[in-house]
Amino acid sequence: MELVHQGKVRDVYADGGDLVLVASDRVSVYDVVLPTPIPGKGALLTALSLWWFERLADIVPSHVISAEDVPAEFAGRAVRVKRLDMVPVEAVVRGYLTGSGLAEYDKSGTVCGTALPAGLVDGSRLDAPLYTPTSKAAVGDHDLPMTYEETAGLLGAGLAARVRDLTLDLYRRGAEIALASGIIIADTKFEFGLDAEGALLLADEALTSDSSRFWDAAAWKPGQTQPSFDKQYVRDWAKSTGWTPDDAEAPEIPQDVAEATLARYIEAYELLTGRTWR
Structure with a gap:
């Protein structure tokens, strides 16, 4: 596959006539990507988006072709989608x-x-x-x-x-x-x-x-x-450090902040879907 675009969080690969959209564990604050990933975040985002796409499809269909037909290395955090x-x-x-x-x-x-x-x-x-x-x-x-x-x-x-x-x-x-x-x-x-x-x-x-x-x-x-x-x-933590989006370097996220952020994402997923996260 060919990497055709890298966004703040997602990487887009060309694969034949389709695209493969991969959610990374990167996190952005005020449009700036922080240097520390939050492990597991990409999989959570993918699972929750797929859950919502199903519940919104009668309003407007999504670009998703398959959540299974993706490279094994990206399984769980990638979807095959239409080119748009x-x-x-x-x-x-x-x-x-x-x-x-x-x-x-x-x-x-x-x-x-x-x-x-x-x-x-x-x-x-x-x-x-x-x-x-x-x-x-x-x-x-x-x-x-x-x-x-x-x-x-x-x-x-x-x-x-x-x-x-x-x-x-x-x-x-x-x-x-x-x-x-x-x-x-x-x-x-x-x-x-x-x-x-x-x-x-x-x-x-x-x-x-x-x-x-x-x-x-x-x-x-x-x-x-x-x-x-x-x-x-994460926004509140970054602001508390005195960092601003105009600074040359973004701060590293401490482990406890990353873990607390992931816990909030998991709680939202479980409350919304009624499913237990892994």
Whole structure:
């Protein structure tokens, strides 16, 4: 196989007419790949994405061909997928206000150009899920917020509307399923691509602890930091070291931080799927 692309977390290999998407154990924070892997994370991401792809397929099919027909060395963390013409937009959706959305709101009262009611705080639930797309930056660069109008200019009105509407539908379905398992999906992102026949498919990953903020529903309380089952733990640790994304070198992750992060990923997987992780 030929390595054709290396992303922050996933490596893409060409294999005949298909691609093989391999989830590594790398972890990125603020679009920067940290030097320390988290062993087992790639397999968890793959398993959870496959679980979600099945539950979202009636909304939009995924690019997955097979999770078994992959090289033995990548078994458990790779999927054979269709080649797609990827949509050059990160389809981000927010059901709750936090992170970069909160930072923008505190400055301007808006998120990606959409005005929100006054008085919201960290963790506030939004009246309706908000589509807040970003650019798709290369590894080492930062994704940048886009307005919906900018996505329409980039993709064309029809495709931009389709991506937005599917993103909102996927989030609503996922949020409903997750909440029944005690998890709030505060926000998440999806990627889409067009196949050879022009059909729009869900690609990359879906509703994982890497691509989403998973909060403990029982402990949710607006105005405070929410207990989570995602990589926010690593973000908070990295920030506590004084490191910023503009520094020349990213910090090594201590073993206890890596283990605690993996434990959160495992807990999210088990709560959502009802399955025991290995």
